[in-house]
Amino acid sequence: MAVNREDILKALDSVIDPVSGRSVVHEDMIEGLVVREGHVGFVLEVDPARGATAEPLRLECDEAVKKVPGVLSVTSVLTAHSEPAASPRPARKAPPPPAGIDGVKAVIAVASGKGGVGKSTVAVNLALALSKLGLKVGLLDADIYGPSVPKMLGLTERPLGENGKFIPLQKYGIKAISIGLFLADDEATIWRGPMVQSALVQMINDGLWAPLDVLVIDMPPGTGDVQLTIAQRVPLKGAVIVSTPQDVALADARRGIAMFRKTQVPVLGIVENMSTFICPNCGHESHIFGHGGARETAARLGEPFLGEIPLNTAIRLTSDAGTPIVAAAPDTPEARAFLLIAEQVAAKIGEPQRPAPSIVIE
Numbered sequence: 001m002a003v004n005r006e007d008i009l010k011a012l013d014s015v016i017d018p019v020s021g022r023s024v025v026h027e028d029m030i031e032g033l034v035v036r037e038g039h040v041g042f043v044l045e046v047d048p049a050r051g052a053t054a055e056p057l058r059l060e061c062d063e064a065v066k067k068v069p070g071v072l073s074v075t076s077v078l079t080a081h082s083e084p085a086a087s088p089r090p091a092r093k094a095p096p097p098p099a100g101i102d103g104v105k106a107v108i109a110v111a112s113g114k115g116g117v118g119k120s121t122v123a124v125n126l127a128l129a130l131s132k133l134g135l136k137v138g139l140l141d142a143d144i145y146g147p148s149v150p151k152m153l154g155l156t157e158r159p160l161g162e163n164g165k166f167i168p169l170q171k172y173g174i175k176a177i178s179i180g181l182f183l184a185d186d187e188a189t190i191w192r193g194p195m196v197q198s199a200l201v202q203m204i205n206d207g208l209w210a211p212l213d214v215l216v217i218d219m220p221p222g223t224g225d226v227q228l229t230i231a232q233r234v235p236l237k238g239a240v241i242v243s244t245p246q247d248v249a250l251a252d253a254r255r256g257i258a259m260f261r262k263t264q265v266p267v268l269g270i271v272e273n274m275s276t277f278i279c280p281n282c283g284h285e286s287h288i289f290g291h292g293g294a295r296e297t298a299a300r301l302g303e304p305f306l307g308e309i310p311l312n313t314a315i316r317l318t319s320d321a322g323t324p325i326v327a328a329a330p331d332t333p334e335a336r337a338f339l340l341i342a343e344q345v346a347a348k349i350g351e352p353q354r355p356a357p358s359i360v361i362e
């Protein structure tokens with residue numbers, strides 16, 4: 001039986017907010033409703049003063065929606081946001097350091113100051129390479145404005161919920177959740193910053209991730225409020241900065257580094273992506289976007305340089321096909337470049353390497 005938005009809104013209209021005494025629909029508390037082939041997702045937005053105390057209301061909404069005939073799964077997110085304050089902005093106190101996540105030994109962010117430099121490609125292949133080293137790995141795609149992990153890992157189904165917790169999907173031996181799996185294609189742009197932040201923090205804290213050695217977060221590109229809040233509210237052990245070798249990208253990478261330094265998140269190192277191009281026909285080596293800029297920037301800023309990833313058609317084709325190069329062809333020089341970076345990252349987060357399990361392409 002096909003279920004539609006009206007059915008869901010009607011069901012939600014029966015849920016009464018105990019604070020206002022009116023329905024959550026009437027009070028405009030439901031945002032970002034998505035109904036796709038029986039799978040329903042929405043955001044319940046409450047006043048920041050209520051925060052997590054509104055969790056029973058969210059569960060009540062879930063229960064109401066689950067009763068609608070044809071509904072296969074419900075994923076909801078509770079967010080508490082405040083409208084931007086009228087100017088002048090009050091001085092913000094530094095937030096307390098975030099608590100760790102039970103059963104997750106380390107959380108690392110893969111970030112870039114600029115979009116399109118291959119941040120997601122690096123995040124996905126780094127996660128798979130860490131898993132090849134024997135670590136238990138999770139991957140959270142937090143790139144609300146261009147979530148590419150579903151495509152790169154070939155994920156289509158929505159993660160199921162269990163007692164208000166998300167169950168990550170499994171692919172190539174890692175656990176993965178993407179914010180993209182909860183959103184309609186055109187929806188990301190209408191999500192306001194605070195909603196994104198709350199949803200992400202909830203996906204991290206309410207995901208059934210444990211046990212994990214490392215959770216890799218594919219950050220949204222840039223250094224705006226969303227990124228800053230993640231850096232402050234997620235217990236990050238460190239950040240990997242991805243850049244291409246051009247000056248413009250490096251300037252943005254420097255801004256990214258400054259942001260992590262400001263929030264006391266250690267920079268684990270810089271990766272230069274799309275570094276060298278070797279012509280598959282004649283073997284000639286060329287540097288389409290320049291070469292070595294990220295290494296120089298790292299040296300100048302006193303941050304580690306983690307390595308170079310070549311510009312290579314196989315990297316793009318395998319990502320597009322949902323079989324990333326580290327899973328599809330682990331013995332190629334391109335995959336080995338990711339493995340070398342993963343070895344350094346594992347060492348920096350204090351994870352000894354274990355015998356590599358084999359990754360099975362499903």
Ligand SMILES: Nc1ncnc2c1ncn2[C@@H]1O[C@H](COP(=O)(O)OP(=O)(O)OP(=O)(O)O)[C@@H](O)[C@H]1O
Pocket residue numbers: 112114115116117118119120121122143146148221273274275309310311312313315316317319320
């Ligand atoms: N080393 C590489 N060689 C060839 N193609 C690459 C390489 N790295 C990334 N790409 C391709 O470049 C495009 C952008 O990569 P990706 O989506 O990883 O970038 P991003 O920085 O995460 O982008 P966004 O900021 O939009 O999320 C993709 O088509 C990807 O396959």
